[in-house]
Amino acid sequence: MSGLTNRRIVLASRPEGRPTPADFRIEDVAAPEPREGELLLKVLYLSLDPYMRGRMSAAKSYAPPVELGAVMVGGTVARVVRSRHPDYAEGDFVFSYSGWQSYALSKGEGLRKLDPAAAPLSTALGVLGMPGFTAYAGLLTIGRPQPGETVVVAAASGPVGATVGQLARIKGARAVGIAGGPEKCAYVRDTLGFDAVVDHRAPDFAERLKEACPKGVDVYFENVGGAVWDAVFPLFNEFARIPVCGLIAQYNSTGPFEGPDRLPIVMRDVLSKSLTLRGFIQREFVSQLPDFYRDMSAWIREGRVRYREDIVEGLDRAPEAFIGLLDGRNFGKLVVKVDESA
């Protein structure tokens, strides 16, 4: 044994609907000692993302569920604290999928070295990580915004939505964001520079969204579903593209879903407007990662892409922060600072 204590958060029970703190359990166990070819990672930052809700359920999705009693999955930034692996030395910083824990053993698979001088380490979980790449690949490959077109994205102050809107503007399109509450809306409009922003909490939200899209909607980057979908749907132009990367509004719903049945109306418009609906997860586009790192780093340096992080201190607070994420309580990319010395 390493003599170190690993604090970890495991899945205690599968939530029905909205998760509660009781669905998680904190455990302290001895951190393992790396054997030949292995290394021990100390987690500095843990990413919290909506997709994790899906992993808590037993239903088959694009990834297997987390087993009961197993450590919750998640992307992390970590420091190598012991290494018996030829490619990694003590003190190296890496991106890893170490999950909700303070130490993790690795054989080096799936790690990516990080240069702390190039960008703040935590950005490897956000704008220069999976959320940023989801926006980049989904918008540019599926959405393909053209100059003068209108791109709509919800959760516009979040790491995916913020990036989608800024990339839309870089491509010459008009970016319309949807966010919850005046503070987030002001940030989307004033700091991120979206052309328009609409508060989904407004009682006349659908009407305001329509006013914000006088030429209709050509690309809707779908990451929420629910009431936002209902407001955007009537605005689609012919040949609109709808990359679907998330449906956070329905992750806590178990179904069956009450009528009326909206599917026939959606299919009717898919046909009559020649719409494209395309689900994706970013790993399908992994061959674009080098382009992504090059383009996005440059856009950040040039000030053309901005980002915001919502950093929660301490692994123990991960469950409550994650539950808040599903309710939209975070403001910016939600990251847990696991190691207080980071």
Next chain:
Amino acid sequence: MSGLTNRRIVLASRPEGRPTPADFRIEDVAAPEPREGELLLKVLYLSLDPYMRGRMSAAKSYAPPVELGAVMVGGTVARVVRSRHPDYAEGDFVFSYSGWQSYALSKGEGLRKLDPAAAPLSTALGVLGMPGFTAYAGLLTIGRPQPGETVVVAAASGPVGATVGQLARIKGARAVGIAGGPEKCAYVRDTLGFDAVVDHRAPDFAERLKEACPKGVDVYFENVGGAVWDAVFPLFNEFARIPVCGLIAQYNSTGPFEGPDRLPIVMRDVLSKSLTLRGFIQREFVSQLPDFYRDMSAWIREGRVRYREDIVEGLDRAPEAFIGLLDGRNFGKLVVKVDESA
């Protein structure tokens, strides 16, 4: 005036739900005399197609509705009977959009000359016309079947479905057809050579379809919707492609549609299986028409694509034949022989 009598069928009323004969009205009027730059067409064959149901409703779609009192729209094969147009001579055969009538004036726009020696004239309305091209463009551009994949199509004895399945086999994929009743199923399997066929009237239809697709479904060419969609939907493989060219099962429904709401489940699978849903109409792909005429003519000559026509004699029978089409009572491409001498 030309001295000729034009028999025409106009839209008398907009149907609520299923059309009835009373929604149509037969009129006899004087056929006009062409002026300089015009020509007079005698309609030989009229195509009846499901999309015409949409044009009978006031709702906006990809094409404007037929006005009340106006001639029903439709593709036709016609002979030039009088010409004051430099590009057309009396006796020429053309494809035109002359609609449900026996004579039509034309300025030459949208006409395509036909060679009666190259293929039977009526095929310009079916396998070598809009239905064949819908199958060709939708399957090859959106569906993109790969060798060994499974392609499912409904209305498999109809002009679009029959062509989809045969093209799927030409591309090395496995073709599974859905048709109504033993006679149509036998035709799809034995004459068209589909790998499997399932009767949608069977009480255990969904179970049989699943058995016919042991490796799941990679391409579903959607031209019907309704109960067939429900049976195909659970079978989609990751990255399945769903070209949507028709929804005949819901054309007569006015909505709202009773629950449960199927949309959240469809969106969940769009996301978790990275599905592509893509509506289209064939005119989007007009640049592929030369390839289509070349390829399809060759496949017909080689016996690799077969087709069947259901020819109804006499314009007066068009309304009842069209109503039967919406009920699936035709067997093959439904064509009205308007000129008995054709």
